[in-house]
Structures are given as structure tokens and as C-alpha cells.
Amino acid sequence: MKGKAAEADGSLYRITASVPPDSGEQLSLLLRHPDQPDNSKVLKVAIIGAPNAGKSTLSNQLLGRKVFAVSKKVHTTRSRSLGVLTEDDTQIILLDTPGLTTPSKVKRHHLETSLLVDPWNTVKEADLMVVMVDVADRWMCNRLDFEVLKCLAQHPDIPAILVLNKVDLVKAKDRLLDITAQLTCGVVNGQRMRVRPVIKPPWAERRPERDSQFSLDEGNVGHDGNHELNSVLSKEQLKALSSQRGWPHFKDVFMLSSVDREDVETLKSYFMVAAKPGSWQYHSGVLTDQSPEDLCTNIIREKLLEYLPQEVPYSMTQAVEFWQEGESGELNISVKLYATKDTHMKMVIGAAGQMVAQIAKEAGEDLSRVFLREVKLKLSVKLRK
Numbered sequence: 001m002k003g004k005a006a007e008a009d010g011s012l013y014r015i016t017a018s019v020p021p022d023s024g025e026q027l028s029l030l031l032r033h034p035d036q037p038d039n040s041k042v043l044k045v046a047i048i049g050a051p052n053a054g055k056s057t058l059s060n061q062l063l064g065r066k067v068f069a070v071s072k073k074v075h076t077t078r079s080r081s082l083g084v085l086t087e088d089d090t091q092i093i094l095l096d097t098p099g100l101t102t103p104s105k106v107k108r109h110h111l112e113t114s115l116l117v118d119p120w121n122t123v124k125e126a127d128l129m130v131v132m133v134d135v136a137d138r139w140m141c142n143r144l145d146f147e148v149l150k151c152l153a154q155h156p157d158i159p160a161i162l163v164l165n166k167v168d169l170v171k172a173k174d175r176l177l178d179i180t181a182q183l184t185c186g187v188v189n190g191q192r193m194r195v196r197p198v199i200k201p202p203w204a205e206r207r208p209e210r211d212s213q214f215s216l217d218e219g220n221v222g223h224d225g226n227h228e229l230n231s232v233l234s235k236e237q238l239k240a241l242s243s244q245r246g247w248p249h250f251k252d253v254f255m256l257s258s259v260d261r262e263d264v265e266t267l268k269s270y271f272m273v274a275a276k277p278g279s280w281q282y283h284s285g286v287l288t289d290q291s292p293e294d295l296c297t298n299i300i301r302e303k304l305l306e307y308l309p310q311e312v313p314y315s316m317t318q319a320v321e322f323w324q325e326g327e328s329g330e331l332n333i334s335v336k337l338y339a340t341k342d343t344h345m346k347m348v349i350g351a352a353g354q355m356v357a358q359i360a361k362e363a364g365e366d367l368s369r370v371f372l373r374e375v376k377l378k379l380s381v382k383l384r385k
Contacts, residue, residue: 016064017086017287019295019332021371026292034280037089041275046095046126046158050145053132054165057097058258059083062268065370067288067295068096069302081294085268086284090275091270093282095122123151129160129276131250133183136169141179143245152247153233161252163267168257176255182340185248292371293320296333299366300379303359304337308347315340317347317384330374331367338384348381356381 020026034040047055056109058069063083079328083094127355131148135141141164142150152160162183186193252270256263288295297318304313322334337356339345349356356379364377 017084017285018065018372019067019287019290019292019370021292021325021373023293029283029285030289032283033286034091034283036091036280039089040278040280041090042093042094042127042269042278042280043090043275044095044125044127045130045197045271046123046128047130047132048123048148048151050134050140050148052150054135054258056096056130058130058132058163058165058264058267059094061258061261061264062092062271063095063287065287066299066366067159068372069298071305072303073305081290083288084286085284086280086282086286087272090272091280091282091284092271092275095126103379123155123158126155126158127276128271129155129158130163131160132163132165133179134166135164135176135179135255136166143181144183144247146242149241149244149247150233150238152235152249158248159251160247160249161254161270162247162250164253164255165258167255168260176304180253180255183246184250184253185244185246186252187248188253188379189251190249195350228371244327293323295370296320296335296363296367296377299363300335300337300359302366303363304348307359309357312339312344312347315344322378328374330376332376332378333364333367333379334380337379337381339381340384342383345381345383 020029049055052072059068060066060070060083063085063221067083068081075120081096083096085092085094129152131144131152133144162180164176164179164183167173170176181193184193234278236352254267254270256267258264290298297320300318301313301316304316317338319336319338320333321336322332324332326332337348339348347355348359350358360377360379363379367375367377
């Protein structure tokens with residue numbers, strides 16, 4: 001029943017796809033011929049933004065399962081992976097990208113150099129770009145990240161929408177209107193925007209997708225010749241971009257909290273409507289292209305980032321030592337964590353082994369929800385000299 005609509009009490013509900021715990025099974029599912037209907041539709045969505053804007057949280061909410069690691073620290077997503085959302089005749093492929101970054105940050109956080117290339121490659125494949133901005137970050141929300149601007153300028157032919165995330169953390173809601181005006185250069189869908197706050201009576205129904213109403217003046221605003229941009233930007237274009245705060249070519253703007261299901265449903269409906277007739281790329285049972293082992297190590301890294309200070313999690317490596325299904329269907333996993341310093345190793349183990357036990361417990365619970373079975377995860381820590 002994975003990915004299919006099922007009938008219960010006369011109403012349709014959908015069972016969210018899960019990930020097989022066996023890598024061979026997952027691979028054969030990925031290679032399986034798509035079971036698409038005659039009138040199939042598809043949409044590839046690249047979610048881009050500065051590190052820690054909430055891209056993976058949004059992807060998880062859209063998919064209905066946690067398949068991408070999430071933490072408060074930057075660069076939790078270390079490589080490109082995708083999620084597949086299949087409903088009725090429509091397949092939405094979510095290209096979850098690492099935060100757009102720079103060479104100096106790659107060196108500082110011991111990151112893979114693929115982080116510099118991955119997001120750019122992802123965007124080329126997309127039918128729609130979603131630019132996420134964390135509006136709760138006072139320093140970052142008043143202008144688009146320069147790497148994001150470069151990405152938008154290099155792909156002017158791909159439609160883009162702006163998603164203001166974490167709006168629930170902004171107390172003064174009128175600030176959202178100012179932020180929108182700055183990040184869109186006052187232009188949405190080719191029309192000059194005049195922002196008019198909406199004062200809602202207390203009994204008014206909550207509108208999930210926006211906290212404000214945009215009034216668009218008549219008459220289209222020109223595209224400033226942006227379609228003539230080459231994929232490689234000239235020095236003049238880069239200089240012009242560096243003084244730019246926003247992007248005047250967004251098709252739409254959403255204000256949401258990616259942890260609010262109702263808000264996310266609104267964005268999902270938008271994707272469903274935007275999907276174009278085309279062949280599905282994956283079988284409806286596919287949830288992600290990550291292998292079960294990758295899912296496991298990513299979730300463990302998420303916990304390391306959550307519990308350990310500063311640079312410690314970034315310098316650690318992992319090796320899956322044991323992966324076997326038990327007699328009762330449970331999954332037994334053993335992973336070795338390698339630390340580069342003795343002090344780091346002691347931090348991971350914690351007093352009387354409490355820290356490593358807590359990480360194993362939480363990661364195991366998360367994996368149980370993805371593999372739909374009990375997961376017994378054992379972690380051990382070793383010093384790698």
C-alpha cells in the first residue's frame with residue numbers, strides 16, 4: 001500500500017511510503033519501473049537557501065517522514081539527496097540541497113568540497129526553485145544570501161518562489177511585510193507590490209499561507225534583461241549583484257513555519273498545481289534515494305551536532321560495522337564513531353557512557369519511524385590517530 005490511496009470508512013487516506021531497511025531492496029525499488037497513471041504529472045523542486053534556513057525540516061514535513069537530518073547547527077545536510085512525494089497522478093521530487101556555502105566555510109567546518117558543487121548541480125535539474133529565508137535570524141533576513149542571489153541570477157529561466165520560514169518566531173508581524181519588500185525588491189510575479197497589512201478580527205479564520213495581503217499595482221515590471229544572463233556571471237554582473245538586497249523575479253511569496261502542518265499543506269497544494277504533465281521518475285513506493293546506511297549515519301550525525309559543542313561533530317567520522325534483521329523483524333545496527341582527539345572521544349562517551357547512550361537511543365527511535373520496525377542501535381567510540 002506504500003504511496004497508494006487506501007479506503008477507510010468511505011474516505012480516502014494515504015499511507016506515507018517508508019524506506020526498506022535492506023540496501024538491496026532499496027536499490028531495486030529505486031530501479032523499479034515507475035507505476036505511473038496515464039495522465040501523470042511531475043515537478044522537480046530545488047529547495048535552496050543559506051545554511052540552517054530550515055530546508056530539511058520543510059522537506060521532511062512535505063514527505064510526512066523524517067528522511068533528512070535536521071539540527072540547529074549549520075551544514076547538517078552534507079550532500080545532495082532527494083525525497084519523493086507521490087499523490088494520485090502527481091509526483092513531486094524534492095531536491096534537498098546543502099546550504100549554499102563558500103570555500104572558506106568548507107575549510108573551517110571540515111566539510112566535503114562537494115558542498116561547493118552540489119547545490120549548483122541540483123538547481124540545473126529543477127522546474128521550480130524554492131528560496132528559503134529564516135526570518136527569525138535578524139542578521140540574515142534583510143537581504144538574500146549572496147550565494148543564493150548568484151544561483152538565481154545563473155538560472156533566470158527557472159521559476160522561483162520565496163518562502164519566509166519561522167514566521168511563528170517573529171513577534172512583530174509587520175516586520176514580515178518589510179522583509180518581503182526588501183527580499184523581492186518590491187516586485188512579485190512581474191508586478192510592483194504595494195504591501196497592505198490585514199487587520200484580522202479575533203474570530204477570523206487563520207489563513208495558513210500568509211500573514212499579509214499583497215496588492216499588486218497594474219502593469220508589469222520589466223525583467224531588466226536578466227534572461228540574457230549566461231550560466232557564468234561576468235564581473236560586472238557579480239558587482240551589481242553584490243549591491244542587491246533582493247530578487248525582483250519571484251513568482252510568489254509564502255510566509256510559513258515549516259513545523260506547522262497546515263502551513264506546509266498550503267505549499268504542497270501549490271506544488272501539486274504547478275506540476276506539469278510528464279513521466280514519473282520513480283516508483284510510488286520510493287521515499288528517498290538515500291541508502292538505509294546513509295540515512296542511519298545522517299541521523300547519527302544530526303544527534304552529534306545537537307549534543308556536542310562547536311567543532312567536535314564536524315571532525316567525527318562513522319563506520320557501519322553490523323546491519324542485520326533479527327528473528328522478530330527488528331533491525332540490529334552497530335556503528336563505530338571515530339574521534340580525532342582524546343578530549344572529543346570523552347565528550348562523545350559522556351559521564352558513565354550516558355551521552356553515547358542517549359545519542360543511540362534517540363537516533364534509533366528516529367530510524368524506527370523511517371524503517372517502520374524496531375531498531376536496536378549500538379554505538380561505540382574509538383580514537384583515530
